[in-house]
Amino acid sequence: MSKQLTLDQQRKRRVFNKKKQVFLNWLTFFIIAVFAVIFLLPTVLTITNSFMSTTEISANYGQIFSNASSDAKTYISDKVNLKFIPDMVSFGQYKTAFITSPAYLLKFWNSVILTIPIVVGQIIMAAGASYCFARNRSKLMNAIFFVYVILMLMPYQVTLVPNFLVAEWLHIKDTYWSIILPGIFAPFSVFILTKFMRRIPVSVVEAAKLDGAGEFRIFTQIFLPLCKGTIYSVAILVFIDYWNMVEQPLIMLDDTETYPLSVFLSEVNTNDAGLAFAVATVYMIPALLIFLYSEDYLVEGIAYSGGIKG
Amino acid sequence: MKDRAMKSPAPTDAVVKPRKPRHNRLSKIQRAERFTVGWFLLPSLIGMLTFYIVPFIVVIFYSFVDSPINKEFVFFENFTRILKNSAFQDACANTIRFSLTAVPLAVILSLLLAIVLERNIPYKSNLRTIFLSPMLVPVASIILIWQVVFHYNGVANEIIALFGAGPIDWLKSDYSQLVVVLLFVWKNVGYNMILFMAALSNIPRDVLEVATLEGASSWQIFYKIKLRYLSSSILFVTLMSLINSFKIFREVYLLTGKYPYDSLYLLQHFMNNNFLSLDYQKLSAAAVLMTIVMIVIIGVLFLADNKIEEDIEE
Numbered sequence: 214m215s216k217q218l219t220l221d222q223q224r225k226r227r228v229f230n231k232k233k234q235v236f237l238n239w240l241t242f243f244i245i246a247v248f249a250v251i252f253l254l255p256t257v258l259t260i261t262n263s264f265m266s267t268t269e270i271s272a273n274y275g276q277i278f279s280n281a282s283s284d285a286k287t288y289i290s291d292k293v294n295l296k297f298i299p300d301m302v303s304f305g306q307y308k309t310a311f312i313t314s315p316a317y318l319l320k321f322w323n324s325v326i327l328t329i330p331i332v333v334g335q336i337i338m339a340a341g342a343s344y345c346f347a348r349n350r351s352k353l354m355n356a357i358f359f360v361y362v363i364l365m366l367m368p369y370q371v372t373l374v375p376n377f378l379v380a381e382w383l384h385i386k387d388t389y390w391s392i393i394l395p396g397i398f399a400p401f402s403v404f405i406l407t408k409f410m411r412r413i414p415v416s417v418v419e420a421a422k423l424d425g426a427g428e429f430r431i432f433t434q435i436f437l438p439l440c441k442g443t444i445y446s447v448a449i450l451v452f453i454d455y456w457n458m459v460e461q462p463l464i465m466l467d468d469t470e471t472y473p474l475s476v477f478l479s480e481v482n483t484n485d486a487g488l489a490f491a492v493a494t495v496y497m498i499p500a501l502l503i504f505l506y507s508e509d510y511l512v513e514g515i516a517y518s519g520g521i522k523g
Numbered sequence: 524m525k526d527r528a529m530k531s532p533a534p535t536d537a538v539v540k541p542r543k544p545r546h547n548r549l550s551k552i553q554r555a556e557r558f559t560v561g562w563f564l565l566p567s568l569i570g571m572l573t574f575y576i577v578p579f580i581v582v583i584f585y586s587f588v589d590s591p592i593n594k595e596f597v598f599f600e601n602f603t604r605i606l607k608n609s610a611f612q613d614a615c616a617n618t619i620r621f622s623l624t625a626v627p628l629a630v631i632l633s634l635l636l637a638i639v640l641e642r643n644i645p646y647k648s649n650l651r652t653i654f655l656s657p658m659l660v661p662v663a664s665i666i667l668i669w670q671v672v673f674h675y676n677g678v679a680n681e682i683i684a685l686f687g688a689g690p691i692d693w694l695k696s697d698y699s700q701l702v703v704v705l706l707f708v709w710k711n712v713g714y715n716m717i718l719f720m721a722a723l724s725n726i727p728r729d730v731l732e733v734a735t736l737e738g739a740s741s742w743q744i745f746y747k748i749k750l751r752y753l754s755s756s757i758l759f760v761t762l763m764s765l766i767n768s769f770k771i772f773r774e775v776y777l778l779t780g781k782y783p784y785d786s787l788y789l790l791q792h793f794m795n796n797n798f799l800s801l802d803y804q805k806l807s808a809a810a811v812l813m814t815i816v817m818i819v820i821i822g823v824l825f826l827a828d829n830k831i832e833e834d835i836e837e
Binding site: 346 | 556557559560561562566567568570571573574575576577578579581582585591611636639641642645650652653654655656657658659660661662663664665666667670702709713716727762763766769770771772776777790791794795798803806807810813814817818821825835
């Protein structure tokens, strides 16, 4: 059809098509933006509500958390208001959370010393295991890998009893090791890293071997640098997962003083919502920083994550 | 450990022939190599054995005895007992129903989102970041906000009141699963989308260009080319969503406690409550049954993955 059009008409059509494309792109943008706003609401809500005073919080949400402080009850409205902008910006919640009662700071620190060893340990263990799964594709190794994948899928509750027994048997119950050690050996990172390492061509290994590199050098100087992006993205996922842990401490630790902030936060909810918002905001900061710093790794690191066999 | 190079028939092709002796010589080295490489797995394997594999064998053992103290072998009694248990039946049905709605929804929505965001729309990367942001919100504040929205006097009821619908006690009604599915999708769509975007950018450009030149419509390009290249990513995302769908227990537990509304009573509740009441045999039998189902699902996914690989290499 376009053959019968004059050059001028063709040009006009091209311009029109281009304009149509731009218009369509903006239209999709607005539709997607509406969803994006809905997605962002909980995050924004957490942050802005952390700047409300205790009275404002109970006036808005008193209906839900009616077991909160009794003197505030007079202000409670009969409907729950979802308010974004505080009437008056107040740092009262932050003051309570971090100056008046240092308990929260302590719990925050508990979270840090629980999560960091798990992330670092799991990556180190997984890198070694994945190297083996990538270089040795024998039937035996594939079978072991299959076991790893299955155990990865199991909810925490499946191995609840034996985990508890193992912790008692190793005399690590009530210590952080009962959470850190199972965390370090959790198979999630192995799965992702193996999938990536198996895509590294054999020729790379062959070339390194011709140059006289041993297995350890091939591992540290070829595989690890190539996997850098994937390692970062796995580390982020593992961090976010364990930063929010709730089940493990409840089972393994008896002393509530040693609970991480994530457990503490879920308990503070019903008593003092405003405080919970302030603590949650602070709790988001480490994840946010890691995220902003390495979002691109998260995106690039998984670029080859097709399929499940690896 | 079998050696692949040894097993493969001797190549008769004239071009390949000179390579044969080299392969044979290498195979001994290869065998040694496979052994050396095993050392890298050892630390992880010891940890896996101690904290996951041996415990799991203990679970299997418990599922066949009458009690952890008596240790009398009772064959399949524990299994028949829980299969008749109505709490277990409900828990199974709810878990299956939840996974069957939440997982496909999370996969399809994120795929759509990835395809839309792949186009040249304005503020693409900002939108991407926004959709990822739910990953960062601590579980505790998610719970807080979901409570505010879906409370009897909450925001959701105010919104449906605008349309003249009566108030619903969301978390204590048959809509409770919907609320949790919503939470799951909200939390997971961003990460799934990222996985799909990565896969989309890996589709060879020339294949797409040839298709466009030959006059394929954008629907044809999507259906015949993109979806085919994406199929292995779809499997991967399905697997990841499945893992995450089991983690939703954390949120459900914090939202509704040990004994939630009937339709939210998941298998994990069943196991958790049996742990607290020290009924280890019931818990173990449930765990073993769940594992068997998981092995079947993974097996099917692995087979599908094999098929897809052949399909793409054609």
